[in-house]
Amino acid sequence: MLDLRRENYWNLLSPKISTDTIRNVMDMKANMGSFGAALKNKDVWVMNIISEEGPNTLKLVYDRGLIGSIHNWCEAYSTYPRTYDLLHAGTVFSDIEKKGCSGEDLLIEMDRILRPTGFINIRDKQHVIDFVKKYLTALHWEAVTAADTSTEVDQDGDDIVFIVQKKLWLTTESLRTTE
Structure with missing residues (x-):
């Protein structure tokens, strides 16, 4: 099922990506590393983040031959020396909302670690x-696409997939042409 979900994500991104657009991926709520495992045929490196509030499935991630760490998204995440081309945030906002943490802070953190x-x-x-x-x-950021997930077999709610892209923005001064 996750392979199908990953293919759907890739199809939603396909108008915006080429073969080497995405190299570093972070699954912000990896659970057992299934998203990373579903990307095994893609030429990407995946960091799997396990929630510190849930079950500690980091050993399962390691057993799958993947890498990962445990983290609480109410705090900053040390990414040095890496930034990421794709962040997969499955229900991360709902999780921090339940804990009373700031969604705005998470957006800023995501912007920081995203290339x-x-x-x-x-x-x-x-x-x-x-x-x-x-x-x-x-x-x-700009909206790339949104998709309803109600047609998925394992769907248990009213989740929406929303894909955004961080723009490369420059100051007005850097846009001037030299004469």
Whole structure:
């Protein structure tokens, strides 16, 4: 099922990506590393983040031959020396909302660890997607696409897949042509 979901994500991204557009991927809520495992045929490196509130499945991630760490998204994540081309955020916003943490802080953190022209795949409830949409302009992100997940067999709610891209933005001074 996850292979089908990954293919759907790739199809949604396909108008914007080429073969080497995405190299470094972070699954912000990896659970057992299934998203990373589904990318095994892609030429990407995946960092799997396990929630510190849930079951510790890091050993399962390692047993699959993947890498990962445990983290609480209410705090900053040390990414040195790496930034990411794709962040997969499956219900991460809903999780931090339940803990009373700041969605705005998470957006800023995601912007920090995402490379310019990188993508964020947010899979969450409609109210979360609406929240993220409010900040697109301020963050210099643009909506790529959105898709309803109600047709998926394992769907257990009203999740929406929303894909955004971080723009490469320059100051007005850097855009001037030299004569």
